[in-house]
Amino acid sequence: MADVIRTATRDAYGKALVELGAIDPNVLVLDADLAAATKTGMFKKAYPDRFIDCGIAEGNMIGVAAGLAASGYTVFCSSFAMFAAGRAFEQIRNSLGYTHLNVKIGATHAGVSVGEDGASHQCCEDIGLMRTIPGMTIVNPADDVEARLAVLAAAKTQGPVYLRFGRLAVPRVFDENYRFEIGKGVYLNEGVDVTIIATGLLVERAVAAVELLKARGISAALINMATIKPLDREIVLDAAKKTGCIVTAEEHNIIGGLGSAVAEAVAETLPVPVLRVGVEDAFGRSGPALELLDLYGLNAEHISDAAVRAVAMKNSL
Amino acid sequence: MDQSKKQRLKIEAVKIRQGIIESTYRAKSGHPGGSLSIADLLSYLYFHEMKIDPAEPKKADRDRFVLSKGHAAPALYAALANRGFFPVEDLKTLRKTDSYLQGHPNMNYVPGVDMSTGSLGQGISAAVGFALASKRQGDLFRVYAVLGDGELEEGEVWEAAMFAAAKKLDTLTVFVDNNNLQIDGSLEEVNSPEPIPEKFAAFGFRTIVIDGHDFDQIEVAIEEAKRTKDQPTAVIMKTVKGKDVSYMENQVNWHGAAPKDEQYQIAMNELDAILKALEA
DSSP states (O other): OTTOOEEEHHHHHHHHHHHHHHHOTTEEEEESSOHHHHSTHHHHHHOGGGEEEOOSOHHHHHHHHHHHHTTTOEEEEEEEHIIIIIITHHHIIIIIITTTOSEEEEEESBSGGGOTTOGGGOBSSHHHHHHTSTTOEEEOOSSHHHHHHHHHHHHHSOSOEEEEOOSSEEEOOOOTTOOOOTTOOEEEEOOSSEEEEEOTTHHHHHHHHHHHHHHTTOOEEEEEOOEEESOOHHHHHHHHHHHSOEEEEEEEETTTSHHHHHHHHHHHHSOOOEEEEEEOSOOOOSSOHHHHHHHTTOSHHHHHHHHHHHHHHHHHO | OOHHHHHHHHHHHHHHHHHHHHHHHHHTOSOOHHHHTTHHHHHHIIIIIOOOOTTOTTOTTSOEEEESSGGGHHHHHHHHHHHTSSOGGGGGGTTOTTOSOOSSOOTTTSTTOOSOOOSTTHHHHHHHHHHHHHHHTTSOSOEEEEEETGGGGSHHHHHHHHHHHHTTOTTEEEEEEEOSEETTEEHHHHOOOOSHHHHHHHTTOEEEEEETTOHHHHHHHHHHHHHOOSSOEEEEEEOOTTTTSTTTTTOGGGSSOOOOHHHHHHHHHHHHHHHHHHHO
16 A cells, blocks of 8 residues: 555645636635645645735635625635634625625635644534535545545535545545546445445545455445535435445534434435444544544544444344 | 705605615614614715616626625615615515515625625625725725624624725725614623724724714715725714604614604604705
């Protein structure tokens, strides 16, 4: 595995913005004094006249983005997930959601994999917050390939889009043939006993979990669910029908995120056991990202154990 | 300002006030006090100053207006209706379930509304975004925003003010409806943002204090704002909450309460008398 390419999705975001800037002169990028960390600094370097630093004032940045979008621009604005979805939630809800303006929120540093900065900067609540806003699209890419495609697709989508990126370099999952579409889940593996539905950096860990399960005699299907909203209910229903139990995996609070979205869809269509792997209603803490992912149970072993429990639940019904 | 123009703007201001009373009376709710206090400014902006066209409400080079104190929607709706953006008769549907005239302005429902507002502090940020867009397009249009004085207690106002001055957004003019009353009482009783002119000046604004019911002073302030380069302008308007309805003037309880039958009649009679005197 020495030749595996590792890239943080925030890096792919910065590169994709530069690519987009060359195609579309109507794109403006805003940041709140974090351009070096969110990687919008790449766009700033390439197109300084189309980059606007709003300073450490996230609420105002969202409002400025609204005014620019209402004047015809396609606006990307960035901060850490905590300060975008968290601090500026109400500005996003009223100035972007209610207006349905064409603003894309590039939120980086999502989840506990922020690492040493600790809980104040580790947002595991953003998907839950954004999901409750009518008309909001939420995309949580798994690797650099998908992150790039998500940025390009978001630019073509009218209305607000929340793009969720990570700080940690993660292994590439997809090759150049990968086709991405907002609102569509994708089977990465077929299986008969259980379906794992994963998003973001948990996708690569779910791929490893499928192998662990094989060794334990369980055939697991795997779905990559990059778009959390609108949720691909068809593929969720398909998984419930085919395997009769589901495990979700995400770097987010198990309350309000992908697990909740999948459980809601399953409960309303074909109720089967749904077990959620994620941060179990806790705050993060300081430490190396990889250690934290293990500490919070966001790894292949934990997903695999949950899958075994889900199969047992299904069989006991 | 010549007398005939001033006469015409005063008449339009009375009509806006009549629209405020009519719509909030029919709605049995709404915010007449802080709507009446900005009627003269809206008359000046919508019937004299702004480059707008009711036939093309989304025209790219139109001047923008953001009612950051969105609860004064009855005043904005009355100005837009009288200016021809939609039928005056529709003002009677304010706040009704099947109406497009929401309690606070929605840009996607109402012709002539440039930004949805209502959550205090957010409108000025959007106005700053418009001004930034104008600057990028060679000062294509001017941007006007109206804030309440109580609204200045929101931190986002000052984030926006800092940004507007730092980016030298000279097409932006911010009006503060300084009627000195907010929901829970006077500014002083609640959490005073005074001294307001000094704060805007310290944030880098050209700052002008006027009587917000004097059309000559409104004109002087706006002309000065248009001449000002490299900095935004703040016009602090000393106003009377509930202006021109005797029992509402300077009464905090008319911030968010609608007139009942008898009160409605008194208000309309008073405004009719003002209108007749102006037309005589």
